[in-house]
Amino acid sequence: MATLKTLLNFLKNKPNIKILGTHNTNTIIDEVLFLEDNMEISPNTLYLTTKLPKSLLINKQNILIIVNKASENIPFGQIETKNNIEEVYRLVCEFMFIEYKLYVKKLNIYNSLSAYNDINKTLNICETYLNNPIFILDTSYRIIGRSNLANPITSSIKIYNDQAYLLVDTVNIMKKDKCIDNIYSSSTSFFHFSDKNLIFCGIRVNNITVAYICILQENREFIEEDLELTNTLAQTLSIQMQKDNLFINSSGLEEEYYLMDLLKNSINNLSYIKERLKNIYFKLNKNILLIVIPFRQTYQDYRHNFGLKQLIITTKNIFGNCISAYHEDSIILLISKEDDAVFSENTKTRFTDFLNLNNLKAGISLIFQNILETKEFYKQATYALKLAKHLNIKGFLFCFKDYVEYYLFYILQITDNNIEKIELCTLIDPLINKLIDIDKSNNSVLLQTLVIYLESNRNAKLTSEKLNIHSSTFFYRYHKIEELLKISLSNSDILFKFELSLKILRYQK
Structure with a gap:
């Protein structure tokens, strides 16, 4: 709805108009009328006049007097202008029509919440007004929603397991430009002009930024009204995401998305995971x-x-x-x-x-x-x-x-x-895996020595014979295993776990 504040800001930007005097800027304006004597004053109507009515003995803050020269003695809002009252009336009506159209657009975005119950359909409705592609991303730079115009866009985007993510290079540019900081610190939408012109707006739940809107200037240049519509879209999506549990609101931590991706196996590219984790x-x-x-x-x-x-x-x-x-x-x-x-x-x-x-x-x-x-x-x-x-x-x-x-x-x-x-291979004791890696790196046979030792009922002499090595060589390997793994091979609990792991290995092979 139009307020006196937004109307006066509109008029201030017009040539040869100056706003002075007392007025309640929070007054909501439903209509505009010429003030007449003995007229009953409505609190949500703006009245225009060229003279102060003598019948009004109290200060009515939704009355604007059109004057050529403002006076400090008049306790009403004044518009100092060389324009006549009819021209001012025309400008106010123009503003009211613009506000009404904006109100209808906002209402349609809000109504999509109950009409469709679908984030992408809400984006498409907003896109008809913005005429530019709209993306929704969570705080780990995963794309969770796209409008129709955004669907064909693939630059700066990588797909893993049917999930779309921003390229790490793009994320780094956003961080370098302080764009990410602005998303988290700002409670409203803002323009971001760099190599590409963008609008960003955080989507907040309980004052926690759980996702954000990114609008790309592709089909037409941005206008100020776009910011208003983006704010409305952010408020609508906040409600929708709460209804659908499409965000992780339980800890309020940006990093939570990264760990949840790992728990759900959303990404199977190790290099990309490493790059993503650097973001946090x-x-x-x-x-x-x-x-x-x-x-x-x-x-x-x-x-x-x-x-x-x-x-x-x-x-x-x-x-x-x-x-x-x-x-x-x-x-x-x-x-x-x-x-x-x-x-x-x-x-x-x-x-x-x-x-x-x-x-x-x-x-x-x-x-x-x-x-x-x-x-x-x-x-x-x-x-x-x-x-x-x-x-x-x-x-x-x-x-x-x-x-x-x-x-x-x-x-x-x-x-x-x-x-x-649980996958059987993940049950193998980490120390056995470490021993396998040591053997690969050094071309050694420590694991084989351990296997034969356990199969020989932990008998050093029998193990040496089976391996066809001198007993001193066996004990060298024996103590080398203890040293590398930081354990004692006389510990029966450890050896039991090793035996179980070795049997899993054998079964897998």
């Missing part, structure tokens, strides 16, 4: 660990859920290089370190104390190197929690490495074909 300053090192902490939100709105927010902040501080998400009533953490001991003793102590203090439990996956397998190791962390509960084991920290054999027992008993199973 997460360094993908050699070793990766996944942690799941069950936690039920108090509020659906993250902004008010201070408990969840604080837990996420604290865990990120404990682990350092870490990204997090809230999914299926659990806090999920993905940690990456160069050191084989992703979970150092100091970190383990701090984390256990944190869990104890907050009465929480955590499931921890095996260490892995291939981030494309994140989904499988997420299953491991959740199974660690489930199996510990099934076995009635008390504590706060449950590592899947302690439950691999129990997982196999569990799967054997389950008759439900819909149960999610």
Whole structure:
């Protein structure tokens, strides 16, 4: 609806017009009339006159007096102009017609919410007014909606598993131009002029930017009205996305989209994943660990859920290089370190104390190197929690490495074909995988030595004979394995897990 403020701003931009005097800029204007004596004043009508009516003894702030020279003694809004009152009336009617057309466009965008219940159809309605392609992207630069004109555009876009993403180079340019910062800091739409002319507007839910609109100047040049329509589109899409749960609103963290892509296997290109993760300053090192902490939100709105927010902040501080998400009533953490001991003793102590203090439990996956397998190791962390509960084991920290054999027992008993199973290859102990890599890099036979040693019932003499090597050579290899893996081969628990892993390897081959 038109307000006196927007009308006066319109008139100020016209030649030979000056606005002075007292007026309530928030007054909503429904119509404009010439003021006559003894006329009953309506609060939503703008009245134009060339003289101050003597019958009005109080200040009516929706009256504008058309004068050649303004006077400070007149307590009404004044339009100082050489134009006659009829010309001013024509200009006001022109403004009212423009505002009415804009109002109808906005109303049609809003009404699409109930008429179609579809983001892309809402975009297409808005596109008929903007006549330029419209994209909707989440905060990880994944395209979640396109208008008709945007569908054929493929430049700066890469497709992975039927999902469209902005190229990393494009994202870097947006960051360099401070465009991303503006999207997050601005509550309204804005023009962005660089090598391409664009309109951006954040889509917010509970003051959290969950996605944004990008409009490309392709078919016609932008006008100021486009910003108004883009704001309306952003408000409409905010409601639609809440209805459809098309955004991740549970933690309010930009990084959450990146981790969710990994959990859902949305992208299968390792190079692109590495490039994407650089956008959030997460360094993908050699070793990766996944942690799941069950936690039920108090509020659906993250902004008010201070408990969840604080837990996420604290865990990120404990682990350092870490990204997090809230999914299926659990806090999920993905940690990456160069050191084989992703979970150092100091970190383990701090984390256990944190869990104890907050009465929480955590499931921890095996260490892995291939981030494309994140989904499988997420299953491991959740199974660690489930199996510990099934076995009635008390504590706060449950590592899947302690439950691999129990997982196999569990799967054997389950008759439900819909149960999610873990890929067999991911059950192999990380130290065995490390030994395989060492052999490949150094052309050594440490794994073979370990296999024969275990098959020989841990008898050094028999192992040496089978390998046709001197006993001193065997013990050199034996201690080399202990040194490289930082373990003791006299530890029966470790050897049992190694035997299980080696049997999985053998079965796979």
